[in-house]
C-alpha cells in the first residue's frame with residue numbers, strides 16, 4: 001500500500017502513522033456531553049468499502065493527510081491535506 | 092456417530108468408508124427460539140452450551156460462508172490464561188479449564204496440546220513486570236514459572252541469547268499454555284450442537300434484523316426471513332456491519348492481522364515462544380510447519396490479506412530471535428479481520444433492543460476464549476444474567492470510563508491496541 005502525500009508524492013506506507021477514522025477532524029466542544037464524546041472517541045462506522053482516515057507523514061513532511069480508501073481492496077482513492085478538507089468531513 | 096479408538100482402528104483397516112457427515116445440512120425453518128448470527132468459534136460454542144447447559148435446542152446458527160472459514164480457521168491457535176487484569180484473568184482462567192475438558196466433553200479430538208508458553212524478557216524492568224504478572228496468574232489459580240536466562244536456555248537452546256538490541260534475560264513460562272487444532276474446535280462444537288438438535292445453516296447471510304417496538308422479532312437472510320425470540324450477534328470482524336442492521340454504532344474498528352506457515356519440518360520448536368519486543372511469536376504444528384505471526388498491519392481493513400511491510404517486519408523479528416529460522420521456506424501467508432475495541436478487551440452484553448445480544452471485540456486473542464465465551468454468552472442469553480467470569484465485558488465501559496480493561500496499559504483509544 002502506497003500513499004500519495006500532497007507534498008512528497010507517492011511514498012511507502014511505512015513512512016506514515018495511522019491515526020484512525022477521520023472523525024478526529026470533528027472534535028466536539030468540551031461541554032458537548034457524554035454521548036457526543038463517546039461517539040467521537042469510541043464509536044465508529046467501520047465501513048467495509050470506502051472510508052476516510054487520518055494519516056500523519058511521520059517520516060516525511062509531518063503533514064496530516066485525509067486518505068480516502070477502500071477497506072476491502074486497499075485501493076487508495078484520494079489523499080488531501082487535512083487542513084484543506086476540514087469542513088467537508090462528516091462524522 | 093461416536094468416536095472411539097476401536098472405531099478409528101476398524102475404519103483404518105476398512106478404507107475409512109464408514110464415516111458419516113459430522114453434522115446435518117438442514118434448510119432454515121421459518122421460526123426458531125434463538126438465532127445465532129455467525130458460525131465461527133464463538134457462535135458455535137454459544138449454541139452448544141445453550142443446548143447442553145440450558146436444554147434449549149430450538150436454535151439455528153446462521154453462517155454466511157462455511158464453518159471454519161472465518162477467524163476460527165485463520166488463527167495461530169494459541170491457548171493460554173496469562174492475563175493480568177481482574178475482569179480478564181478470571182475469564183481466561185475459566186476458558187482454560189473448559190479447554191482441559193473439551194475433548195472428552197465433545198468426544199472430538201481438537202488436538203489441545205499444553206506444550207507450555209514462554210514469554211521472553213530483555214531487561215530488569217521487564218523481569219519485574221513479568222514477575223508481577225506471574226504472581227497475578229498464580230493468585231488466579233493458574234500456573235506460572237519465572238525462568239532466568241539459563242532456565243530459558245534449557246527449553247529453547249536455539250535462540251540468539253546475546254542479540255545486541257534484545258539480549259535474553261529470561262522468560263515467564265506458563266506450562267498449561269499451548270495450542271489446539273483451530274478448525275477441529277469449530278467442527279467439534281458444530282457437531283456437538285447438531286447432535287443436540289441445533290440447526291447449523293451455512294451459506295446463509297443475515298442481511299437485516301427485524302425490530303418492532305424495541306424488541307427483536309427475527310432476521311432477514313439470503314435464504315429468506317426467519318423469526319426468532321432471541322438473536323445473538325457473534326460475527327467477529329463483521330460486527331460493525333451486523334450491528335448497524337439494528338441501528339447500533341459499536342466501539343469497534345476492524346483491522347487485518349497476518350500469519351505465516353513454513354514447509355513441514357522435523358520437530359524443532361517444542362513450545363509456544365512469544366517475543367513481545369519484536370511483536371513475534373511462533374509454534375510448530377503437528378504437521379511440522381512453523382506457524383508464526385506478528386502485530387496488526389495497523390489500518391482499518393476487511394481484506395483478509397495484509398501488506399508487505401508487516402511481512403518484512405515479522406521475518407526480521409524471527410531472524411533476530413532465532414537465526415536458524417532462515418533455513419525454513421515460508422509456504423503461505425494469510426490474514427483475518429479482527430474486531431478491535433479501544434481497550435483491546437471483548438464485549439459480551441445485552442443491547443438496547445430486547446432479545447438482541449452482542450458478543451464481539453475479541454481482537455487478536457479470541458481463539459483461546461472460544462469455550463468460555465460461548466459458555467458465558469449462553470448463560471446471558473438463557474438466563475438474562477451475566478456470568479460471573481464475564482461480568483466485566485460490558486459495552487458501556489467506554490462511555491462511562493469505568494472498569495476499562497486495558498491489559499497493555501496504553502490507553503483506551505482505537506489506534507493503540
Ligand SMILES: Cc1cc2nc3c(=O)[nH]c(=O)nc-3n(C[C@H](O)[C@H](O)[C@H](O)COP(=O)(O)OP(=O)(O)OC[C@H]3O[C@@H](n4cnc5c(N)ncnc54)[C@H](O)[C@@H]3O)c2cc1C
Pocket residue numbers: 128129130131132133134153154155156157159160161162163164165166167168169170295296297298325326327328329333348349350384425426427428429453454455456457458459460
Ligand atoms: C492471523 C490470526 C492469528 C490469531 N491468533 C490467535 C491466537 O494465537 N490465539 C487466540 O486466542 N486468538 C487468535 N486470533 C483471534 C481469533 O482467531 C479470533 O478472535 C476469533 O476466532 C474470533 O471469533 P470467531 O471464531 O467467532 O470468528 P469467526 O470465525 O470470524 O466467526 C464469525 C463468523 O461470522 C460470519 N458472519 C459475518 N457476517 C455475517 C452475516 N451477516 N450473516 C451470517 N454470518 C456472518 C463470518 O462468515 C464468520 O464465519 C488470531 C486471529 C488471526 C486472524
Ligand SMILES: [Zn+2]
Pocket residue numbers: 005006007008009057060061062063
Ligand atoms: Zn509528506
